[in-house]
Amino acid sequence: MKTILEGSRVIAETIKMIKPSVVSAYPITPQTHIVEDLAKFKANGAANYEYVRAESEFAAASIVLGASAAGERVYTATSSQGLLLMIEVLFNIAGMRLPVVLTCANRGVSAPITIWNDHQDIMTLRDAGWIILFAENAQEAIVLHLVAYKIAEKYKIPVTVNVDGFVLTHTYEPSVLPTQSQVNKYLPKYKPQKDEYLNVENPVTFGAFATPADYMDIREELHNDIKNTQKEIGQEIKKVFKLLNVREKISQKEKNLIFNDNGLVEYYGVKNPKIIFLTMGSLVGTIKDFIKENQKEKLGVLKLRSFRPLPDKIILKMLKNAKYLAILDKNISLGESGVLGMEIKGAFFNKTKIKIQNFIVGLGGRDITEKHLSKIIKIIQTKKDQSVFIG
Amino acid sequence: MLEIRLHGRGGQGVVTAAELIAIAAFKDGFESQAFPNFGVERRGAPIQAYTRISKEKIRLRSQIYEPDFLIIQDDTLFGVVDLFKGVKKETKVVINSSKKLNEIFSNKLPLKKENFFIVDATKIALDILGKPIINTVMLGAFAQFSGLIKVKSIKDALREKFSGEILNKNIQATEYAFNLK
Incomplete structure (x- = not known):
């Protein structure tokens, strides 16, 4: 059903339906409304995830890294300086092949201080090994978040969905949210395979030391794997547009x-x-x-x-x-x-x-x-x- | 497409008013969009917010430079902010003021007299809500003067934002202003 909501709310509603088990974030303008909504859902009993208020973005990124390595579906969101503070951890998340999904409410970078929108923040993540998607409007933000989890969990590559700060996050406009049963069907519960998560019964290591004999091959593999997701990302985006019946039409x-x-x-x-x-x-x-x-x-x-x-x-x-x-x-x-x-x-x-x-x-x-x-x-x-x- | 620019001060619910118009218009079957002029919000600082209403999907993201409607929530903004920047001959203006038109504009009017609608929203808000939060009073006046959105749709929009006693009082304030004239 088509409704009119704030962009941040639409993203929060989508995440709620995707049911991550751990959400961790530190508030920063203009991402704030997204994580406030997610915290409210939890406080009102509308969501079951563990909501961890972190003491910084570095901590928030580290918390979702750990939870993802433990085999859980996770979510975080940030902007600008917050993303910069996360950066070291975000490179690790990609290198460890953890399917983290992050919303970046795009904002310029200091100095001088700006809270307003541009794409400078996410360019810092360009070479980190993340899939980077951009939404034009609230509707696309919904579609891309669904696709982000699909691709991240299948290929074990983290995905960031970018929404222009204020321009999308603080704007009310109509969009169609999926139903819970549509989301359940499209994104069943995340079940990583044995050896893909930390488990005392079956010990594995993430982000281990790699000598020159291996490092380059591991990086090449990640590079190729990201390139190889291309076709499927396109197909999944088209599929979700069709599922929600929201394709733009010529007037x-x-x-x-x-x-x-x-x-x-x-x-x-x-x-x-x-x-x-x-x-x-x-x-x-x-x-x-x-x-x-x-x-x-x-x-x-x-x-x-x-x-x-x-x-x-x-x-x-x-x-x-x-x-x-x-x-x-x-x-x-x-x-x-x-x-x-x-x-x-x-x-x-x-x-x-x-x-x-x-x-x-x-x-x-x-x-x-x-x-x-x-x-x-x-x-x-x-x-x-x-x-x-x-x- | 119709474009509405709202001026007020931080704490007067300017952004909420823009959103309520967009929600009400959507309920009337239109496409709509509302967004703040992204300031660092502080109580008392001049604030702008925008609403677009159209029969077709709204894609435009730029700010509003040539409004069809102006809603001015605070008459102390005259002389502080260039409120009439970009107005067209047919732009309609709703002003919250206890003054008369010729008291607000000691010189020439920026638009024809018929284009203005003045409502003492602060007084109405104090009477009904007990607080000088005037945005829902202004919405009632705007609905009346513009003929653009149904008062019923504003009430439905209010139900999405408020509940309980606050909701009832805001509905009362909207209706009171709508029935002025």
């Missing part, structure tokens, strides 16, 4: 526009676009509206739901005959360029003649409007191609 005013969704990447725009935007998260919604209002400009947008693994070959295919690709990054690798821009340029080297330009937008909560998007389509059609700050 009367959009007859000349199309949706083309393969799960990992969604295309929205004209059939034969001249300019394509590529980005992640809630910004895609604003871009879709811009495309709808400016149909003569022949525009399209590719929404990346999975940043790790990066489905670069799929993106390349979906560019078709477009002339310009504007990559919008809500982050910056200081001294170089936006991270997605840098990666796509590398992946597409010698594979396409499309002009690629990187735009840095929305840092520290700077609002992104249709005016900025107009500016981007003007700039990209010039000869210059260095990264530009817009806002």
Whole structure:
């Protein structure tokens, strides 16, 4: 049933239905409402998980690491400085192949202090061995959390679902939550195999010492395993959209526009676009509206739901005959360029003649409007191609 | 799509008012969206919140720059915040004030006289709720003046946020303001 709730509440309701046995977190803006709701559910008797109030994010991450290693389904959430404080533990979680799920309510990073949204925080986790998913709206946040547990527990790879801080976490909008029986069926109780969890009857070690004889092979295996989840992540996303019957549809005013969704990447725009935007998260919604209002400009947008693994070959295919690709990054690798821009340029080297330009937008909560998007389509059609700050 | 911008001060329930409008509009069969202007909330500080209402799915995420409706919960914000920034000729404005229109605007009105609706929400709130929390009074006035949402839907929305004595008093406050004019 379609209801209207705050984004954080929708995520908390989804987690409640997924039934982790251990939830541990330390509150930080703008993640706070998610963990407050989860604590309330527990206090009211609506949930059975162990809710552990940690003394820091480092502790929260360590608690879910331990519980996951003991064979339990776990959940945590954080933002910004909180994620940075967790980082050492998060690398370990991936290396130990623990199926932890973490929601990152994306926020900029200090200094200067900002509580507002951008994607700088999660870029710190880029190389840690986590699967990194991004939601455009509350509905996608529901879908991606379900998929996150499915993939994490099957492949023993941790997954983070990213939701734009405030823009999604503090916004009321309609969405469809699954029923408890749908969740039970999609995500049965987590039962790790023997040797996959700590058990005194069957002792195993996690995160053991590895000499040069083994370390590199273990890292290569994790790398390959993450790459190999790609197809299934896409399939599962499509499956859950279908299960909840929530796929976005073309309205009367959009007859000349199309949706083309393969799960990992969604295309929205004209059939034969001249300019394509590529980005992640809630910004895609604003871009879709811009495309709808400016149909003569022949525009399209590719929404990346999975940043790790990066489905670069799929993106390349979906560019078709477009002339310009504007990559919008809500982050910056200081001294170089936006991270997605840098990666796509590398992946597409010698594979396409499309002009690629990187735009840095929305840092520290700077609002992104249709005016900025107009500016981007003007700039990209010039000869210059260095990264530009817009806002 | 209709866009509503709400101005007030921290502690007056500005964000809750924006959310209640969105919930009420959803109950009336519309798509809707409500979000705060992400401040570091402090009691008394100027606060903004936004609501969008549409027949179609709302994808736009930017803030509201050209509102169709303005709800001003505190008349001490005049001269402090640029309340009328981006207003259009047809923008309708609901103001909480004990003053008359020509007392609020000593100079020229920013919009036509008919575009304003003034309600002494603080007095009504003190009478009914016993506290100067004026957002539900403003919602009743907004529902009346805009004709956009049903008062029944606001009451249903209130039931999702409040319960018991507080709920009853807020319903009473909403109805009282709705029946003004």
